Amino acid sequence: MLKYDALLNCIEQIEKITAEIHLLLIKGESMDYPDIMAINSLYFERKSVLSEFEQFALTDEGKNILNQNSAIINNFIIKLQENDKNNIVLLKNKIQSLANKLKELNTNKSLMIYQK
Secondary structure, three states: OOOHHHHHHHHHHHHHHHHHHHHHHHOOOOOOHHHHHHHHHHHHHHHHHHHHHHHHHOOHHHHHHHHHOHHHHHHHHHHHHHHHHHHHHHHHHHHHHHHHHHHHHHHHHHHHHHHO
16 A cells, blocks of 8 residues: 555646646647647546545544644645646646637638638
C-alpha cells in the first residue's frame, strides 16, 4: 500500500499532469486534434492517479497519514482546485474561439454559395 513518500509522489504526479494540461491550453491561439488528444490522455492519466489517491485515502492507514499531514493535503487540494478552475476557464475560452471560427467559416461558405 502507499506510504507517506508514495503519497507525496502521487501528489507530485497529479500536480505535474495538471501543469502539463495547463501548458497545452496556453500553447497557442487555438487547439488542433493532437493537442486535444494529448489533453484527453493527460486527464485519463490523472484520473487513474486520483483513483489511486482515493483508494489510499479510504484505508485506515491512509486516513491516519492524511490526518497527520492535513495541512499538506489541504494545500494540495486548494492548489489543485485553483489550477483546475484556471484550466476550465482556458478550455472554455478555447472552445468559444473555435466556435467563433466555425461560425465565420459557415458564414463565408454561405456567402460563397450565394455568390454562385
